[in-house]
Amino acid sequence: MSDPERELRVSKIRNGTVIDHITGGQALNVLAILGIGGDEGMGVSIGMNVPSDKLGTKDVVKVEDRELSQGEVDVLSLLAPEATVNIVREFEVVEKKRVERPERVVGLLTCPNHNCITNQDEPVESAFEVVDDGVRCEFCGEIVREDIGDHLAVH
Amino acid sequence: MRHDHLLSAGQLTREDIEAVLDRAADFADDPGLVGDRHADRLLALCFFEPSTRTKMSFDTAMKRIGGDTVDMGSVESSSVKKGESLADTVRVIEGYADGIVLRHPSEGAAKLASQFVDVPVVNAGDGAGQHPSQTLLDLYTIRERAGLDDLTIGIMGDLKYGRTVHSLASALTNFDARMHFISPESLRLPRGVQFDLHDAGARLREHTDLDEVLGELDVLYVTRIQRERFPDENEYQQVAGEYQIDAETLERARDDLTVMHPLPRVDEIAPDVDATDHAAYFAQAHNGVPVRMALLDELLREDGGDDR
Numbered sequence: 244m245s246d247p248e249r250e251l252r253v254s255k256i257r258n259g260t261v262i263d264h265i266t267g268g269q270a271l272n273v274l275a276i277l278g279i280g281g282d283e284g285m286g287v288s289i290g291m292n293v294p295s296d297k298l299g300t301k302d303v304v305k306v307e308d309r310e311l312s313q314g315e316v317d318v319l320s321l322l323a324p325e326a327t328v329n330i331v332r333e334f335e336v337v338e339k340k341r342v343e344r345p346e347r348v349v350g351l352l353t354c355p356n357h358n359c360i361t362n363q364d365e366p367v368e369s370a371f372e373v374v375d376d377g378v379r380c381e382f383c384g385e386i387v388r389e390d391i392g393d394h395l396a397v398h
Numbered sequence: 399m400r401h402d403h404l405l406s407a408g409q410l411t412r413e414d415i416e417a418v419l420d421r422a423a424d425f426a427d428d429p430g431l432v433g434d435r436h437a438d439r440l441l442a443l444c445f446f447e448p449s450t451r452t453k454m455s456f457d458t459a460m461k462r463i464g465g466d467t468v469d470m471g472s473v474e475s476s477s478v479k480k481g482e483s484l485a486d487t488v489r490v491i492e493g494y495a496d497g498i499v500l501r502h503p504s505e506g507a508a509k510l511a512s513q514f515v516d517v518p519v520v521n522a523g524d525g526a527g528q529h530p531s532q533t534l535l536d537l538y539t540i541r542e543r544a545g546l547d548d549l550t551i552g553i554m555g556d557l558k559y560g561r562t563v564h565s566l567a568s569a570l571t572n573f574d575a576r577m578h579f580i581s582p583e584s585l586r587l588p589r590g591v592q593f594d595l596h597d598a599g600a601r602l603r604e605h606t607d608l609d610e611v612l613g614e615l616d617v618l619y620v621t622r623i624q625r626e627r628f629p630d631e632n633e634y635q636q637v638a639g640e641y642q643i644d645a646e647t648l649e650r651a652r653d654d655l656t657v658m659h660p661l662p663r664v665d666e667i668a669p670d671v672d673a674t675d676h677a678a679y680f681a682q683a684h685n686g687v688p689v690r691m692a693l694l695d696e697l698l699r700e701d702g703g704d705d706r
Contacts, residue, residue, distance in 0.1 A: 358525050360506040366485050367510055374593070382506025383527055384590035 256286070258332050259307040265323040267292045270302035272322050272392035276351065277306070277315055285309055298325060317345040321378065322392050347372050347381070352394045359383040369396060403512045403519040404697065406528040407565035408594060412572040419538050421692035422685070429462050429688075432695055436465040439698055442495035444470045444487070445522070446478065446502045451661060452522050452532065455686035456499045456694075463691050465698070468495055485514045492517050497698050500524075518697040526559040526588075532660055533565040535689040536619070539682040543656040544616040547574040552611055554580040555621030555641055555666060557587045562660040563621055564591045571598035578611045579604045582637040585623070608641070612651050618643075620659045620666050644668035648676055658682050 265273055270289050274280075279287060286307035295301035302323075311319075316328050320342045330338040350368035354361050361369045361382050371378035377388035387394055401409060424431055441460040445453050457467050470476055470491070478487060484507060491498060492515040500508050501522040508521030508528075523529045540546060551570065557563050557579050568591070570577060577600060579587055586604060587595075595602055605611055612618070623641050628634040642665055648655065659667055659679040671677050 356505060358504055360484070360502070360504040360510045360524075363484075363504050365483050365510055367513065379590065379593070380506070382509050383525075384505070384588075384594075386589045386593055 255334055256288070256305045256307045256331055257334055259285075259305065259309055259330075260311045261329040261331055261336075262304045262306075262311075262319065262323070263301070263327045263329065264295065264298060264325045265302035265304060266325065267295075267298065267300035267302055269322045269392055270304050272395060273302070273304055273319060273326075275392075275395050276318055276322065277311070279306065311340070313340060314345075316340045317343055318348055318351055320344045321348065321373070344373050348378065351396055352378065352387070352391065353396045354380045354383060354385055355387060355394055356380065356383050356385040359385060401518075401697070403508070403521075404530050404693065405508045405512060405519065405521045407530040407533045407569040408528075410530065410534075410569055410572070415534065415537055415569060415572060418534055418689065418692045418696065419541060421695065422534075422538055422688040425462075425691045425695075426685075426688040429691070432463045432691070434464050436460075436463045436695070436698060439465040439497075440495040441465060441467045441694065441698075442470065442491045442498045443467050444491060444498055444500045444502075446473050446484075446500075446507075447523070449501055449522070451683050451686060452501065452529075453499075455683075456520075456522065456531075456690050458687050459690035459694055462687065463695055465496075465694075484511060488515050488519070491515075497694070520693070520697065523561055525561070526564075527561050528565045528568075529561040529660075530565045530569075531690055531693055532562045532686075533569045534693060535682065535685045536562070536566050536658065536660070537569060538685045538689050539658060539678055540617055540656070542681075542685075543678055544654075549573065549575040549616050550578070550614050551575055551617040551619060552578045552580055552608070552615045553619045553621075554608060556585045556624050556627065557581040557621075558585040559624060559627055560621045563587075563619070566619065567591060567600070567602075568594055568598075571595060571600045575601070577602040578615070580606070580608050580611070580641070582606060582623075582640070584633070584637075585627070606640075608643070608647075609650065612647075612655075615651065615655055617656045617658060618651070620657065620663075622662075622664055622666055638665075642666050642668065643671065645670040645674055648674065651676070 270291050288305040290303040292300040310330050326342045328340040329336045349370045370381040379386045460467050488511040497518045499520045499522045503525050505525040505527035507524040512519040625634050655676050656678045657676040
């Protein structure tokens with residue numbers, strides 16, 4: 244059922260992607276994961292900490308004229324495990340993508356262990372194994388469970 | 399065992415470990431056993447941190463199996479000082495040698511190196527990460543003194559930054575071992591190591607007081623509390639004395655307790671322990687040569703290791 248107040252906050256888009264049910268406060272990190280900085284020319288609408296029956300509060304991101312790949316959707320799961328991703332064409336939802344946790348993420352996060360070799364100006368991308376309740380650096384073994392968004396390499 | 403590299407103890411199965419230890423025992427009995435299989439083969443020693451025992455024992459082991467070594471020398475006298483990356487360094491050295499032994503101050507360094515070269519890389523200590531060849535000689539010593547099954551082992555000291563501890567604990571999950579970790583709260587096992595141990599179904603308990611478990615132990619593995627790790631000297635002073643043992647301490651232990659230490663020690667084991675039957679740390683260091691002979695023999699073989 245539509246909510247007039249929510250409609251006002253985040254208007255419908257004609258073509259693009261709607262990411263809904265993002266954990267409250269994570270919308271900007273989601274954009275960072277997607278490499279969207281705002282200067283690409285596409286329209287981006289963000290709703291943060293809007294009321295949600297399911298999550299209490301949630302964030303919503305609408306990106307016009309861009310459809311997310313499944314790979315991009317998968318990495319979203321690290322920050323927004325409950326997210327739903329809708330592909331929109333001519334104002335209609337034509338595809339719903341499921342968010343699934345990938346087995347590993349490469350080049351996306353920086354290791355919080357300052358003594359990890361990936362933080363030492365070496366020609367190598369960071370790599371993290373996705374474990375039950377977080378991610379784990381494949382080089383030094385450091386585990387990140389909370390605030391994964393703080394370690395995005397794409398900030 | 400057939401691995402391209404030895405980067406962490408976690409990659410070793412029980413079969414791998416036993417094969418190396420058995421082979422090491424053969425070498426201990428007969429150092430000439432390997433023949434001339436490794437004649438003209440060169441091992442590069444790349445130590446970005448100071449080392450005495452590990453470096454010399456790899457050097458000795460390589461020469462004992464008929465090969466030779468080339469030594470990068472100190473960081474101060476190498477191109478590393480000019481800002482060369484580790485990736486570049488090992489790619490160059492790969493052209494000189496048939497294998498690389500790497501010690502480096504950063505965790506994950508050996509793994510990174512392994513991604514840039516085709517020759518075997520042995521992790522000889524990467525920061526607070528892993529030290530798997532030390533673990534093999536530790537296991538050799540434990541097997542000689544106490545056996546590797548139905549083992550109760552206490553591991554005491556700096557468990558947070560102690561790479562020998564991380565590797566040893568990981569390897570012990572292959573065996574029937576009860577592990578007791580004794581340390582100040584601030585130096586407990588890191589989360590990643592605990593994760594692996596629990597994942598492997600290890601039986602472990604953590605303590606701050608050695609006396610809680612001393613009487614149960616077959617082996618007490620002591621490591622240095624690293625003063626330089628503490629942000630506050632007073633904090634160090636409060637815990638340092640709690641983790642020192644002497645002959646009097648060991649009167650509360652079983653007569654057959656084995657005391658080990660990866661060395662160098664500072665004051666965590668008093669000299670009066672040296673003369674007791676408990677002390678195994680010098681024999682442990684000596685075991686580094688036959689164990690590393692066996693390890694290098696495996697890693698440097700070109701035939702897949704099937705023609706013993």
